[in-house]
Amino acid sequence: MMTFTNRRDFLKALSAASLVAWGIAPRFANAAAKARVVVIGGGYGGAIAAKYLKLAEPGMEVILIEKNKQYVSCPFSNEVIGGHAGMDLLTFGYDNLARRGIKLVFDTVEAIDPEARIVRIKSGTKFNYDYCIVSPGVDFMWNEIEGYEEAASQIMPHAWKAGPQTELLAKQIRDIRDGGVVVISAPADPFRCPPGPYERACEIAGYFKKYKPRSKVIILDAKETFSKKALFEQGWKQHYEGYITWVSGQKGGEVTRVDPKTMTVYTDSGKIQADVVNVIPSQGAGQIAVQAGLAKKGDWCPVNFATFESKIHKNIHVLGDAVDSPMPKSGYSANSHAKVAVAAILAALRNEPLVPPALTNTCYSLIAPDHGISVAHIFELVNGRLVTVKGAGGTSPLDATPEFRRLEAVYAHSWYRNITTEMFG
Amino acid sequence: MTQAKGKLLLLVVGLVLALSARADLGSMLGNTCAGCHGLNGASAGETMPIIAGLPRDFILMAMKEYREGIRGSTIMGRIAKGYNDQQLMAISEFFAKQTWLPAAQRFDQSVLERGEKLHRKRCEACHRDNGTSMALDMQPLAGQWAGYLRIYMSTCRDAKWKSRHPDAMTSICNDLSDGDVAALVQFYASQK
Ligand SMILES: Cc1cc2nc3c(=O)[nH]c(=O)nc-3n(C[C@H](O)[C@H](O)[C@H](O)COP(=O)(O)OP(=O)(O)OC[C@H]3O[C@@H](n4cnc5c(N)ncnc54)[C@H](O)[C@@H]3O)c2cc1C
Numbered sequence: 001m002m003t004f005t006n007r008r009d010f011l012k013a014l015s016a017a018s019l020v021a022w023g024i025a026p027r028f029a030n031a032a033a034k035a036r037v038v039v040i041g042g043g044y045g046g047a048i049a050a051k052y053l054k055l056a057e058p059g060m061e062v063i064l065i066e067k068n069k070q071y072v073s074c075p076f077s078n079e080v081i082g083g084h085a086g087m088d089l090l091t092f093g094y095d096n097l098a099r100r101g102i103k104l105v106f107d108t109v110e111a112i113d114p115e116a117r118i119v120r121i122k123s124g125t126k127f128n129y130d131y132c133i134v135s136p137g138v139d140f141m142w143n144e145i146e147g148y149e150e151a152a153s154q155i156m157p158h159a160w161k162a163g164p165q166t167e168l169l170a171k172q173i174r175d176i177r178d179g180g181v182v183v184i185s186a187p188a189d190p191f192r193c194p195p196g197p198y199e200r201a202c203e204i205a206g207y208f209k210k211y212k213p214r215s216k217v218i219i220l221d222a223k224e225t226f227s228k229k230a231l232f233e234q235g236w237k238q239h240y241e242g243y244i245t246w247v248s249g250q251k252g253g254e255v256t257r258v259d260p261k262t263m264t265v266y267t268d269s270g271k272i273q274a275d276v277v278n279v280i281p282s283q284g285a286g287q288i289a290v291q292a293g294l295a296k297k298g299d300w301c302p303v304n305f306a307t308f309e310s311k312i313h314k315n316i317h318v319l320g321d322a323v324d325s326p327m328p329k330s331g332y333s334a335n336s337h338a339k340v341a342v343a344a345i346l347a348a349l350r351n352e353p354l355v356p357p358a359l360t361n362t363c364y365s366l367i368a369p370d371h372g373i374s375v376a377h378i379f380e381l382v383n384g385r386l387v388t389v390k391g392a393g394g395t396s397p398l399d400a401t402p403e404f405r406r407l408e409a410v411y412a413h414s415w416y417r418n419i420t421t422e423m424f425g
Numbered sequence: 426m427t428q429a430k431g432k433l434l435l436l437v438v439g440l441v442l443a444l445s446a447r448a449d450l451g452s453m454l455g456n457t458c459a460g461c462h463g464l465n466g467a468s469a470g471e472t473m474p475i476i477a478g479l480p481r482d483f484i485l486m487a488m489k490e491y492r493e494g495i496r497g498s499t500i501m502g503r504i505a506k507g508y509n510d511q512q513l514m515a516i517s518e519f520f521a522k523q524t525w526l527p528a529a530q531r532f533d534q535s536v537l538e539r540g541e542k543l544h545r546k547r548c549e550a551c552h553r554d555n556g557t558s559m560a561l562d563m564q565p566l567a568g569q570w571a572g573y574l575r576i577y578m579s580t581c582r583d584a585k586w587k588s589r590h591p592d593a594m595t596s597i598c599n600d601l602s603d604g605d606v607a608a609l610v611q612f613y614a615s616q617k
Contacts, residue, residue, distance in 0.1 A: 362504070376503045
C-alpha cells in the first residue's frame with residue numbers, strides 16, 4: 001500500500017489526475033468517451049481489442065474494419081483436417097460485437113495515413129481516428145520456395161489461414177489412396193503457431209491410423225527443432241509409430257522447390273513424390289501493416305511492449321502475429337497484446353498513469369483425442385524487452401500420467417470455447 | 426490524533442483507494458486469465474471453473490497452493506509461478522469483485538435426490554445452503570460447471586494424482602463412487 005512520508009509527497013500525489021477521482025478537476029475521462037478508435041482486423045487480436053475498448057468506455061466510437069463477414073478460426077482447424085470437427089466449430093459472426101455498439105465495416109483497408117490519421121477502405125470511404133489498432137495477422141512469402149506461388153496453394157494448400165484452404169486440405173486427406181504420402185513443409189522461425197505443423201501431423205496420422213493405415217506423413221522442416229518437440233515425439237511414438245517421419249533442416253528437410261503439376265517436393269538432398277502436399281510458407285506481418293510502413297515486407301512490426309504502439313508511427317498500435325516479439329505467434333498472445341494496448345490507449349485518453357503490462361500465452365496441442373499437451377508463458381517487461389518470468393511457464397511434463405494427458409485434451413476444448421466466447425460473445 | 430490530522434488521514438486513505446482503483450494492476454493481470462477462464466472469469470467452457478465473484482481469499486489460497494505445488498493441476502502450477510504475492514493478491518481482488526454468474530447448463534433430474542442426500546451428509550457442513558454459500562471462503566458449488574466439479578472430485582479421489590487437494594476434500598471424496606460424484610455434480614448444477 002502506498003503511504004506518504006510528508007506533506008509534499010501527498011500534495012504531489014494529489015495531482016490533476018487524482019483530483020479527477022474526486023470530481024473536482026476537469027474530467028479527462030470525457031476524452032475517452034469522445035474518442036474514435038479504428039481497429040483493423042477482426043481476429044484474435046482485433047476482436048478482443050474492440051470489445052474491451054467498448055466495455056471499458058461505452059461512449060467511445062469503436063470501428064472494427066474486417067475483410068470477411070465471418071471469422072474462421074485457425075485454432076482448432078487442425079481438428080477439422082483430422083475429421084474430428086466441422087467448419088461450424090471454426091466459424092463466428094460479428095453480430096454480438098455489433099450489438100454491443102461496435103461499428104462493423106466489412107471491407108478491406110487499403111491505406112493508413114499516419115500523419116493525417118486516416119484509414120481508407122476499398123470502397124473509398126475514409127475514417128479518421130484518434131487511435132488505430134492494426135491486427136491483420138500474417139502475409140505469406142510466395143515464391144520463397146520456388147514454384148510455390150499463390151496459385152499453387154489451390155493444389156498444395158497451406159491451410160495456414162483457415163477457411164476454404166482448411167476445407168481443401170481436409171478433402172485431400174479424405175480422398176487420399178490408402179498408402180498415400182502426405183508432405184508437410186514447415187518453415188523456419190518465426191511463423192504463426194509454432195506447434196501447428198506438428199499437431200497437424202498428429203491429426204492426419206490419427207485419421208490414417210483409423211481409415212488409411214498404409215498412408216504416411218512426412219514433415220520436411222527448415223528447422224533443427226520445434227515447439228514442444230520432446231512431447232510431440234513422445235506422442236508420435238505412443239500413438240503413431242510408423243506414421244510420422246520428421247526430417248530436420250540439416251538432414252535435408254528444407255523444401256527449396258515444389259512442382260504442383262507433378263506433385264513433387266524438392267529439397268537439397270533429393271525429391272519426394274507425394275499425394276498431398278501442405279506447404280506452410282514463411283510469413284511476415286499482414287500486408288496492410290507493410291503498406292502502412294509499420295514493417296518491411298517479410299518482416300514484423302516493431303512495437304513498444306508497454307503499450308503495443310508502433311515504434312514507427314504514433315497512435316497506431318499493432319497486435320498479434322504481425323508484431324515483432326519474443327512471444328509465440330498465437331491467438332492467446334494476440335489476445336494478451338490487445339488488452340495491454342487497450343489499457344494503454346485508455347490511460348492516454350484519461351490522462352492516467354500506465355500500468356506495467358501483463359502478457360501471457362497458453363497454447364494447447366492435441367496429439368490424440370484423449371492426449372493433450374500444453375505450454376504456458378508469463379512475460380514481464382524488463383528494460384523495454386519482454387522476457388519470460390524465471391521459473392514460470394513451460395511445457396507439460398514428459399512423465400505425466402494418462403489422466404493428466406486426458407485432462408489437457410479436455411481443457412483444450414474449454415480453452416477454445418472461452419477464448420472465442422470472449423471475442424465473439 | 427487531532428481532528429485535522431484525522432481528516433487528512435481519511436483523505437489519504439480515500440485517495441490511496443482511488444489511486445489503486447485507477448492504476449489497475451488487478452484488471453491488467455486478471456484480464457490475461459480470461460483467455461481460459463472467460464471474460465472477467467465468467468467461464469463459458471464447461472470444464473473451466475467460473476472464477477468471477479469467488480471469495481478473494483479462496484482464489485488467493487488456491488493460487489498460492491498452485492504456485493507451491495501443493496494443489497494438483499495440469500497447467501495452473503506452471504502459471505501461478507509467474508506471480509509474486511502482491512500480484513496474486515491483485516488478481517484475487519479483481520476476480521472477487523466480479524459478479525458470480527451461475528453456468529447455464531442442463532442437469533439430469535433422475536439423480537437429484539441421490540445428489541441432495543449425499544450433499545446433506547457430506548458437504549453441507551462446509552458448502553452451506555445447498556452449495557450456494559461463500560461463507561468460510563468456500564467457492565460456491567451451486568451453479569458451478571458440472572464438468573469442472575466432476576474433474577475436481579475425481580482428481581481428489583485419484584491416489585495417483587500428483588499433488589494433493591486440500592486434505593479435507595481428499596478424505597471426503599475418496600470413497601465416493603463414480604455414480605455418487607455424478608449425482609452430486611448434477612445436484613449442484615440444478616441449484617442456482
Ligand atoms: C493451424 C493453426 C492452428 C492454430 N492453433 C492455435 C491454437 O491452438 N492456439 C492459439 O493460441 N493460436 C493458434 N494459432 C495461431 C492463431 O491463429 C494466430 O496467432 C492468431 O489468429 C493471430 O491473431 P491476429 O489477430 O494477429 O490475426 P488473425 O486472427 O489472422 O486476424 C486477422 C484479421 O484481419 C483481417 N484483415 C487482414 N488484413 C485486413 C485488411 N487490410 N482489411 C481488413 N481486414 C483485414 C483478416 O481477414 C483477419 O480476420 C493457430 C494457427 C494455425 C495456422
